[in-house]
Amino acid sequence: MDANERIQAASNFLLQSPPGEINDVLNDVRNIISDDDSLQHGILPVLKEYNLAQFITVDVPGTDHQSIVSEAARIAASGLRAEGEEQQQQRFLDPRSKTSFVFDHLALEASDPQTVEPDPESESFRQALETAVLSYLSAHFLDGVGAVFATPGSPKRFVIQVVANKYNPTNYWSGRWRSEYVVDLNEDTVTGKILVNVHYYEQGNVQLATTHNISLTLPPAAVTSTPSASASKILALIADEEGNYQRSLNETYHEMGEKTFKGLRRALPMTRQKIDWDKVLGYKLGAELTSSKGVFGNS
Template sequence: MDPSQQIEAASKFLLQAPPGEINDVLNDVRNIVSDDESLQAGLLPALREYNLAQFTTADVPGHNHQSIISEAARISKPSTEGEETEESDRFWDPRSRTSFRFDHLSLETSEPEPVEPDEESEPFRAALESASLTYLAAHYHDGVTSVFPASGSTSRYYVQIVANKYNPSNYWSGRWRSEYTVDLEERTLKGRILVNVHYYEQGNVQLSTTHSIDLPLPPTITPSSAAASASKVLALVEAEEGKYQTSLNETYTEMSEKTFKGLRRALPMTRSKLDWDKVLGYKLGAELSSNRGMFGSS
């Protein structure tokens, strides 16, 4: 396999890395591509794609909170030819009005700069952010939320939430991602919830689900009443996420009680239940018979 094929194979492994395990995958693929310099350069596009899609979180320079790294957070987009540049790896945190450079390999931030938000869209964005932080504190033990205005629009916003739970000592990890587009002009709330869980004790099982949401916005949600309207948007989010969580619980209960039991034979080939007391008696009798054969009968 030539180096380019090795890089391509390694990139595919990276893009399928379970939550919180990308460093483990990186260390494994180093055995495929022995040249670290070529490995880092060749895998950078895959790392960038992974971090953006997985809502990787980053420490905001000079502040005590994290922001989500995503396509919506990019300040500069790739060139028209699709080429990534150093400037396309600059992101911003509207909450602190700070932009920064993000290293997709080390996951570190640097070169902070102040950013002034759009005056027209900022009031409603800030209200959505405040409502999102309240919702996050009430429903997520350890999560991060970011709210971004859509580029070139003063009526469309992205609400993003990510929560990670890594438990390597018990061989599992998980990630919840949700993203919602609030469009005040089209009067819609569209979104998706993505859940990834990896369980790998004496096996390798992954769960990957996607749930889409498409709701009309009530007429009472307007830019003029930003705080009240933002709370109503997050109430819709809360209801949808609650219903989805309930449906997941019901699905797994049904799988445990019906689906998995259906995969096992209820009775042995004799079509009757085993009497374990008799089985122990048979074993004891066999051992006694064997001993009599060895030492002779009295």
């Protein structure tokens, strides 16, 4: 396998990294590649893709909250940076603080905060959605991060993003909840998806990766009220959908534990005791002697 093939293999591993474990995967593939310069150059596009897809969160200088790094948050390149630098560093928007920042996809750090003027035509409803999202996070997520983005050129179209991470390496598991919704007031619709990733790796390696799509039609009351009331109704609909999906996951895995997984296990013998595999040879010898006695015992 040549260097390019090894880089491609490493890239595939990185894209499948469980929540919070990409650095561990990166350290492992470094031993395979054994060429840090080639590795860094080759995996930067993959790190960018991974960070955007996973809604990586970052502390932005001058703010007291975390911001989401995603495609919806990305600001078009200004062309002021060299191509290689642009690949590693991109500018993103934190709408809550009305700040843009440069994000380093390799170091996972934000820098160079700059004030951004929002679109006055969409900002009122965007802020109302943001307030409703933060209230929803406070009620349902222990450490959730949320953001609401106005769509450039479409003042009645908004993107809601939520991410919550839980890393517990001491007990060998990690998890990430992501959800994204497009609120279109022109069409009176909410469309989106929920993505859940969980990794258990105590004496094994089991991953859950699931996607649930959502499509809702907004009732008249959700689009004819004040921005605050409309936003609250929209988040109530989202809360119902996410709650239903959470319950369906719980029921599915309870059923798997009671039925599916039990069907995969080796049943106990009639004695209801586990076999002592060190004595298997003795069991076999005893069976042979018994068989021989049955055949020749009356001769």
